[in-house]
Amino acid sequence: MQIKTAKFVISNTDPLKCPKSSKPEYAFVGRSNVGKSSLINMLTNQKKLAKTSGRPGKTQLINHFIINDYWYLVDLPGYGYAQVSRTQRRKWQDFVRNYIQHRDNLTCVMVLVDSRHEPQQPDLEFIEWLGINGVPFAIIFTKADKLSKNQLAKSIAHYKSELLKTWEELPPHFITSAESGDGAEGLLGYIDQINESLKKRN
Numbered sequence: 147m148q149i150k151t152a153k154f155v156i157s158n159t160d161p162l163k164c165p166k167s168s169k170p171e172y173a174f175v176g177r178s179n180v181g182k183s184s185l186i187n188m189l190t191n192q193k194k195l196a197k198t199s200g201r202p203g204k205t206q207l208i209n210h211f212i213i214n215d216y217w218y219l220v221d222l223p224g225y226g227y228a229q230v231s232r233t234q235r236r237k238w239q240d241f242v243r244n245y246i247q248h249r250d251n252l253t254c255v256m257v258l259v260d261s262r263h264e265p266q267q268p269d270l271e272f273i274e275w276l277g278i279n280g281v282p283f284a285i286i287f288t289k290a291d292k293l294s295k296n297q298l299a300k301s302i303a304h305y306k307s308e309l310l311k312t313w314e315e316l317p318p319h320f321i322t323s324a325e326s327g328d329g330a331e332g333l334l335g336y337i338d339q340i341n342e343s344l345k346k347r348n
């Protein structure tokens with residue numbers, strides 16, 4: 147799939163006030179600084195669609211973008227670094243979980259993790275929660291360009307082995323770089339495939 151049009155629709159602070167829609171929706175989520183905004187800009191081929199910054203985000207906003215006039219890409223707020231307080235992390239959790247549970251048109255949650263990092267407890271907990279609640283999701287390893295080929299393979303293999311401690315089967319996963327554009331084709335192809343299968347079902 148090629149992204150021909152990508153437009154910002156609306157920002158919300160309240161999950162329940164987001165536009166009701168029957169269009170398929172893909173939510174991107176991950177800790178602050180994981181490279182979410184950069185990935186969204188890379189996928190949509192727009193430099194500033196989602197804001198990027200070197201500093202972790204401040205406001206908790208849900209941003210809706212409409213892609214090819216057909217599906218929604220949703221930028222969910224990122225949870226902070228490891229040093230974020232338990233209370234703050236709980237707040238994020240409730241916010242995001244509430245969103246996920248109330249979106250009827252939510253098709254898939256894209257969980258972003260930095261390919262350089264060890265599996266992090268908050269990510270693993272979130273992934274487990276998605277599984278328990280039957281929410282379809284995929285894992286996106288970001289910033290692949292920051293590692294050598296060898297290091298990258300090692301890091302991903304390590305992450306997978308961590309997941310296999312609790313999962314019988316690995317979820318779909320994609321390795322991306324906002325810098326080089328690697329992984330865009332596979333990820334967009336996956337979204338397109340789901341969209342097509344939904345069309346057939348309707």
Ligand SMILES: Nc1nc2c(ncn2[C@@H]2O[C@H](COP(=O)(O)OP(=O)(O)O)[C@@H](O)[C@H]2O)c(=O)[nH]1
Binds near residue numbers: 199326
């Ligand atoms: N080398 C490299 N840097 C990246 C990549 N993605 C994001 N970054 C950098 O990581 C930082 C955080 O990125 P951002 O997209 O703002 O993260 P967000 O907080 O998850 O939205 C910025 O300095 C980006 O330039 C990538 O794929 N490769």
Ligand SMILES: [Mg+2]
Binds near residue numbers: 203
């Ligand atoms: Mg961002």
